[in-house]
Amino acid sequence: MRALIVLAIVCAPSVAAACFEPRLGPRNALSTRLPAFFAHGAAVQYERFLPLEGSVAFGLAVRKTAGGDFSSTTVTTTSEARWWPFGEGPFGCRGRYEMIGLYVGARLDIGATMVRDRLDDRSLGTAWTLAGSSWLGWRFAIGRVEITPAAATMIRTELGGGLDRYTTVTAAYDLTVGWMF
Numbered sequence: 074m075r076a077l078i079v080l081a082i083v084c085a086p087s088v089a090a091a092c093f094e095p096r097l098g099p100r101n102a103l104s105t106r107l108p109a110f111f112a113h114g115a116a117v118q119y120e121r122f123l124p125l126e127g128s129v130a131f132g133l134a135v136r137k138t139a140g141g142d143f144s145s146t147t148v149t150t151t152s153e154a155r156w157w158p159f160g161e162g163p164f165g166c167r168g169r170y171e172m173i174g175l176y177v178g179a180r181l182d183i184g185a186t187m188v189r190d191r192l193d194d195r196s197l198g199t200a201w202t203l204a205g206s207s208w209l210g211w212r213f214a215i216g217r218v219e220i221t222p223a224a225a226t227m228i229r230t231e232l233g234g235g236l237d238r239y240t241t242v243t244a245a246y247d248l249t250v251g252w253m254f
Contacts, residue, residue: 099122100121100122101122102251104219104221104250104251105249105251106134107249108247108248114137114147115134115136116133118133122171126170127154127155128154128155129152129153129154131153132150132153133149133150133151134148134151135149142190142191143189144188145189147187147202149182149184151180152180152181153181153208155172155176157171157174159174173212173213176208176223177207178208178209180206181203181205182202183202198233201231201232201233202230203229204228204230205227206226206228208223210222210224210247217252219251219253221249221250222247222248223246225246226244227244227245229241
């Protein structure tokens with residue numbers, strides 16, 4: 074018992090120093106958004122860490138959704154600002170300044186959906202989607218692999234394509250898996 078106490082006293086300062094020593098984690102992340110695969114599409118995003126516990130992410134998504142006599146292709150660009158208030162996971166050390174743990178984000182999505190009549194081989198027009206959203210998420214890191222579930226409140230406006238403009242408020246979710254470097 075005495076040996077354990079001595080070991081704890083000897084090791085405690087070095088563990089505390091290592092835990093509070095400012096270390097920089099990965100500064101970049103390249104991810105794919107998994108829900109896109111279930112919507113007949115693919116999406117990728119790049120994220121860059123910024124000073125003051127922030128990051129910016131930029132993404133591109135493509136999907137094909139219409140069927141039967143029609144075809145459609147949707148292309149969406151995404152930009153998001155994120156704030157990482159803790160910069161650490163649940164078992165991490167304060168001062169690591171990483172893109173892990175809790176984050177709060179604000180995202181802007183701009184998408185264009187091109188619809189074609191396949192029988193007549195003609196375009197039926199392009200509809201635009203503008204969406205602003207506020208996100209709350211948590212990034213888990215296993216080595217350099219990141220897994221990030223998130224939820225949001227989103228305001229979407231659909232316009233163009235010969236349709237009336239309409240705006241909806243909805244909930245959204247996301248799940249990314251990627252590589253931090």
